[in-house]
Amino acid sequence: MNVQELALASLNDHRLFTFLDLAGTFAFAISGAVAARNRGLDWFGVMVIAFAVACGGGMVRDLCIGAVPPAGLTDWRYLTVAMVAAWMTIAAGRLVARLTHPVTFFDSLGLGLFAVTGAQKAMIYGHNAEVAVLLGIVTAVGGGVARDVLLNRVPVILQREIYASAALVGAGIEVAGERLGWDSSGRTWLALGVCFTLRYLSLRYKWNLPRAPRHGDNG
């Protein structure tokens, strides 16, 4: 076991983190499964989209830093959590509909958590700050982009809502804190908290980023 694996193992051993990571994975998978069901996909399609949303971002990150095979493929817990979310959506649609509020909560938490852990993993593998911030964003939003591409629509996160921008803030705080020598645990909670709060408040108060005016618009 080399230094990188030790660092990753210590990261993974953090039980609260593991719980939040799997809760975020579950929330992401639910969002994928619900969208797939609403497009009339069959059972297998629902499972594929659930898995793609839950693990797609992390898999692209792992390919970009050379951590192959990606964790989403090797760690049975991600697959299991995604399959449970898919089956709940298929078999218990009414229950899942009642989960909307907790799912939004964990989706916001997952966004923050994936942004932070994505940036951390890139730094643990020895890459620079730019790579870490960009891959933090990719980890957090890649799954949602994959969902929308597979369901044949323009990724909603590129159109409106504070989403990728919240991931940028979260990953940025984590990376800046690491460079400034902040306490590891403190910066992580700060980054996670700011990203989560930004996303959650934006949903509640319907904040959006401005659109770029098209050429010729009066605005």
Place this chain on the structure above:
Amino acid sequence: MNVQELALASLNDHRLFTFLDLAGTFAFAISGAVAARNRGLDWFGVMVIAFAVACGGGMVRDLCIGAVPPAGLTDWRYLTVAMVAAWMTIAAGRLVARLTHPVTFFDSLGLGLFAVTGAQKAMIYGHNAEVAVLLGIVTAVGGGVARDVLLNRVPVILQREIYASAALVGAGIEVAGERLGWDSSGRTWLALGVCFTLRYLSLRYKWNLPRAPRHGDNG
């Protein structure tokens, strides 16, 4: 030449396998070229889609297991077969239309073969059973997903038809057999046969997986 390369070479030396592999590649390429032509793409677009369907799944598998550059790029036979399929579709549309039955046959065969060889290659590279099954599915269906994403539609394999699920069964048998110590050649033929039969019968008798009921449906 290390152990992995030896094992792969012995796999590749199996002449019947090589023939089936190229026949499956050809069938996949034809399905891509026909779809591209029907969407009004130009000659180059038809060639790109034919190549993407034929080699896309295997390329994603190779990136995920760190086998770079992917075999689809390095082995001239895949490119050649895909280009021949594209040109046949462009230059001899009526001939290709008459090939529908053999193409369906080889496409089903290709599905089984890609699922099995994809799982084998992942195991040869030393990865666990989960990775092997998942990458078997990816190898078999990745090209078809790429075709539909590029042609701007929801991947048909996620919507209906026993397709990815047949690949799952094929890859699962291959991996389970390897773990249970079954004879290498026997388990491969069994996995290939079951996947092919499942797919072929589902086409003939129009079997579909059930769709997930949408919330609010009466069903």
Place this chain on the structure above:
Amino acid sequence: MNVQELALASLNDHRLFTFLDLAGTFAFAISGAVAARNRGLDWFGVMVIAFAVACGGGMVRDLCIGAVPPAGLTDWRYLTVAMVAAWMTIAAGRLVARLTHPVTFFDSLGLGLFAVTGAQKAMIYGHNAEVAVLLGIVTAVGGGVARDVLLNRVPVILQREIYASAALVGAGIEVAGERLGWDSSGRTWLALGVCFTLRYLSLRYKWNLPRAPRHGDNG
């Protein structure tokens, strides 16, 4: 620093090349940002699409040859140039509209340059001619394909226009010249010039590749 890095460094030190590379990146980013703005994406979406067009092709190439993390993520200049292009498009749409002619010029130049440097980088990493030509094309057109997939339309380069085919000619000349022992600088300028001229003339005179006749067409 190993041989590969030395060769890449000497490539990168070539100041004119660096200028053309960044100019091509800028032109590609503008094309992405304008398309994203016209689809009504928000500021962040415009920046993401600009970056994806500018760096997407090179990132796929780098993943395929195992050069991780991809240069688009590690080199701050690409990100900076893409962000400047995105902000210009958002903040100064009228100015960008007046840039149409220079942007078309640099886009054609970028096409040629990315095709040639993509093929070179694959050869520097020791891969064969087929890989080099294919990855030259991928580098040149991958970003445009990513733009169209994210904006939910069939990639325009697969439908009409001499675009990917010009990249094929450019990458082909570069690789053939290397195999035939031509002077490095001479073959690069020839490949770049032919690809650029082909693309630029095709835009000016509206050359297109023929479409494949659909089965049943009279043509």
